[in-house]
Amino acid sequence: MLETPPIWFLALAFLGAIGPLVFIHEFGHYIVGRWFGIGAETFSIGFGREVAGWTDKRGTRWKVGWLPLGGYVRFTGDMNPASMGQDLDKLSPDLRARSFHAKPVWQRALVVFAGPAANFLLAILIFAAFIAVNGAPRTPAVVAAVMPGSPAAAIGLVKGDRVVGIDGREIRRFDDLADYSRLRPGEEVVITVERAGRSFTASTRLASVTEADRFGQTYRVGRLGIATGERVFEPVPPLQLIPEAAGITWSTIENTSVGLWQIITGRRPLEELGGPIKMAQVAGQVASIGWFEFVQLIAFFSINLGFINLLPVPMLDGGHLALYAVEATRRKPLGAQAQEWLFRGGFAALMTLMLVATLNDLSSVGLWQTLGRLLG
Template sequence: MLETPPVWFILLAFLAALGPLVFIHEYGHYIVGRWFGVGAETFSIGFGKEIAGWTDKRGTRWKVGWLPLGGYVKFAGDMDPASMGKDLDKLSLEERARSFHAKPVWQRALVVAAGPIANFLLAILIFAAFIAVYGAPRTPAVVAAVLPGSPAAAAGLRPGDEIIAANGTAIAGFDTLSDYARLRPGEAIRLTFVRDGQTREASTRLATVIEGDRFGGKFRVGRLGIGSGKLVYEKVGPLELLPEAVRVTGRVLDSTATGLWQILTGRRPLTELGGPIKMAQVAGQVASIGMFEFVQMLAFFSINLGFINLLPVPMLDGGHLALYAVEAARRRPLGAQAQEWLFRGGLAALLTLMLVATFNDLGSIGLWQTLGRLLG
C-alpha cells in the first residue's frame, strides 16, 4: 500500500496534474472557436478572484483564479454562466459576427466537443509515447490456472493453452475472452486453442454466477474458470503507434463508462465515487513513485475529465451538445425558460454529485472515523 505523502506535496502534485489538463480542455474550446471567428473575452484556469493574468492583442483576458478546480472560456455572446445566448437581436453586426451563439449550430457543437476531444487526444499522445518506448500492453488469452470443477476443467484446458477463438469469434486477449464469457451465462461454447504448437478444439458450457447490487437486484454472468497470464509489452511499428494508443484510450474510456454505470445501477457501492480530494491524494501518491507513473496517470485523468464533460448533464459540455442536437432536430432552440430550468436541474445534479464525492473523499482520509472516536 502506498504511503501518503506530505500535504504540501499532495497539493503540488494535484496542481501539476489538474492545471495542464484543464488548460488542454479549455484550449480545445478556444482554438476551435477562433477557427470559426468566435471572440473570446476570458480564458481562465481556476475560478474566483484573479491572482494573475494578462490581456492579449485580441482582447482576451488570460487569467488564473484562486480556486484551481476547473476553468472556462467566456466567448463573446455568452450572457450568463450557463453560456446561454440572449438578446442577440440587440447586438451590432460586428458583435454578432464574433458572437458564439450567432454561429450555426454545427459550429457551436464542434467548439463545445473540442474540449473533451482535446483531453482524449492528449491521452492518445501520452500512450503513443509510452508504446514507442516500452511496447503495446498485451494480456494474451493464455491459461495460467484452471479452477477445479469449472467449465474450463470440463473442456480439458490446461495451463499454457492459448485460446484463440470462441464459437468462431477471434479472441485478441484475455480481456476479450473474459467479456465474451461474462455476457453468455449458461451458454454452450466451442473453444479453439493452441497447445504445444497444435490447434485444438473443445466444447463446454459456461457457468452461471449470480451477482447482486446494493439495491437487492440480481443478475447473471458467465464464467469459464481460468486465471489470466502475465501482462506483456509487445514492440510495434511506427505506423501502429497511434492505432494502438487509440485502442488503449478506448479501453480506458470503456472501463470508466462501465464503472460509472455500475455505480449508478447499484452494482458498485457509492463509496467508490471520488472527487477532488481523492484525485489530489492519488496524484500525490503516484507522483511520489516517479515521473513515469505521474505522466501515465495524467493520461488516465485526462480521459476521465473528457468523459465526465461529455455526460448529457446541463452545465457540462455533453448537456450543451444534447441541446444542440434538439435544436438541429427542431430547427430552432428550446425556449429560454426551458433551457434555464434544465440548467438549474443540471446544477443541482452536479452539486449533489460533488457532495457525495466530497463525503466519500473525507471518509477516505479518515475524517468520519476520527469524529466518531472524538464523539464516542
C-alpha cells in the first residue's frame, strides 16, 4: 500500500489541477461574451481579497483571489459575481450597449453555457490525445472465466459467452459492462448474452464488493463476477479521435449523473459525497503516481466541474439557464425580488452541500477518529 503524500504536495496538486480548470471554465464565459460585444469588468480566479492582478487595455481586471475554490467573470451590468443584473435604465447608453443583461436571452444563455462547454471540450481534447498515443479500449465483453459463487455463475455464464446487453443497454466492450456494474452494487439487472450464435436473457443481482485502492481508501462497487482476456487497445483514425473522445466524455457524464441521483435517492450513502479536501487528496495521490495519470484525472475533474455547474441550482450556470428558459417562455424575466429569493435559496443549498461534503472529507482523512483518541 502506498503512503499518502504530505499535505503541501496535496495542496500543490490540487491547485495545479483546479486552477487551470477554473480558468478554462471562466474563459469560456469570457470569450463568448466578447464575441457578443459584452464588456467584462473582472476576470477572477479564486474569491476574496485580491492577491495579484492587472488591468488590460479594455478595462478588464484580471486577478487572483486568496480562496482558490472557483472563479467568476463579472460582466458589464452585473451587480455581483452571481450575475444579478443592475437596473438597465440607470446605465449610460454606452454601458447599456455592452451590458450582459441587455443582450437577447439566447446570447446570454450561450455565454453561460460556454463555461461548462469549455470544460467538456478540454476533457475531449485530453482523451483524444491519449487515444492518439495509446489507441482506444476495445476489450470485448467475452467471458474468459467465471468467479465461483458470483452473480455470473448463478445465471450459468460460461467461458466463451459474450455479454451484449445489460438492462436494455447495448454492451460493445468490457469497459461498458464494468462501468455500468460498478455503479450498481447489490442491484437487480437483466443480462443479455450471446452463446454459439444464439442469445438469451437472465436476471441476477450484482455483488456488492468493497475495494481498496493503492492508498488504502475503500469504495463499494458492483460486480458481475467475470474475467475477460487481455486488455485490447486499437488504433483510431485521426478523423475519429474527437468522436471517440466525445463518447468517453459523454459516458463519464452519464456515470456522474447516475452516481449523484443514487445519492439523492438514498441508494448510495451521503458519506460518498466529497468536497475540496477529498479532491485535493485524490489529486495529490494521483500526481504522486505519475504525470500520465494526473493529466487523465484533470480530464475527469474537468467533466465534473462542467457537470456540477449545469445543475439547475440558482448561483450555478444551470440555474441561470433555467431562469433564461423561463424568460424565453414568458417573454419576460422573473421579477427582481423573485430572482433574489431564488439566488438566496441557491446560495443556502450550495453552502449546505459544501458543509456536508467538507464534513465527509474530514471524516475520510481520519480527523474525527484522531480527535476521539485525543479526547479519550
